[in-house]
Amino acid sequence: MTARRPKPTSDGFARVPKDTFRSRIADSLRSAILGGDIAPGTQLVETALAEQFGVSRGPLREAIRQLVEEGILEAIPYTGTYVIDISVKDVDEIYSIRRNLETFAFEQLWERRDEDFRSELRRRHEALTATIDAGDDKASLLAELSFHGTVYEATGHAFLLTVWHGLRGRLQLYWAAHHRAHGLRGPRRDGHDAYLRLALGDDLEAMRREIESHMRRGAEQTKAFLVGRERLPERRA
Structure with a gap:
């Protein structure tokens, strides 16, 4: 039986299978950051990212929390979450x-x-x-x-x-x-x-x-x- 492929969203992001939401979102975000597609200092907007990945904000927040723990993102209270900029x-x-x-x-x-x-x-x-x-x-x-x-x-x-x-x-x-x-x-x-x-x-x-x-x-x-x-x-x- 052929495995079903993730269905792409209208803006090109593949919809993420539910069983791997957090890890796949984290991998995608990490890849975009390290590749320079998301620039250092950029603020992440949860609503836009959730729409792009075709997921709810719950697993997205889990993925963001993982990247904060890894030291790739920085969460600033009452302000937002940003890509770390190396000085x-x-x-x-x-x-x-x-x-x-x-x-x-x-x-x-x-x-x-x-x-x-x-x-x-x-x-x-x-x-x-x-x-x-x-x-x-x-x-x-x-x-x-x-x-x-x-x-x-x-x-x-x-x-x-x-x-x-x-x-x-x-x-x-x-x-x-x-x-x-x-x-x-x-x-x-x-x-x-x-x-x-x-x-x-x-x-x-x-x-x-x-x-x-x-x-x-x-x-x-x-x-x-x-x-x-x-x-x-x-x-x-």
Whole structure:
């Protein structure tokens, strides 16, 4: 028996099956935000979105609440819900936190890296490379998060993993801005080769240096893009 396809609404959005309302709406909104179709700082209007998705406001609010928890949306009391806008200050803070968190994670795990960790890190690197080869920028953002998340998950450090999960949403927005800054369809194909090699190697100090360098390059490029965006209205005046 052939599965029924979602029926499109008049403005092009596919109506969402009832059993997956929240997750599909969240996935659609996340994809639109990371792809730049919904711009940073945009206020979400529930009535319009409910009409576009062909759903009631209940599951829509659940999906919005999920993205607020992920750090992609911000709910301001008595005002509304907005797409988070990444600033230069945000990039500096993300860089400083990630550099220290990821270094700490490897320090915690270094002597306990086993074949399961090595195999999983290779597998996730291959999955990331596949999304880049496919030119799927949005999938590559999630694959890159999954790749970097391997070390956090392997530590068994519950609080560290909680902090990492709290940072993921902002990282998605940060990387999306970085990709748009350079017209990229995902990370560079060889961008994680050195990281992978050193993470599987025996030199912890070299791994520390790679984490610092890997994250600093991305932060500097993204900051340059954001500074240029902020100056754009002045140039048009």
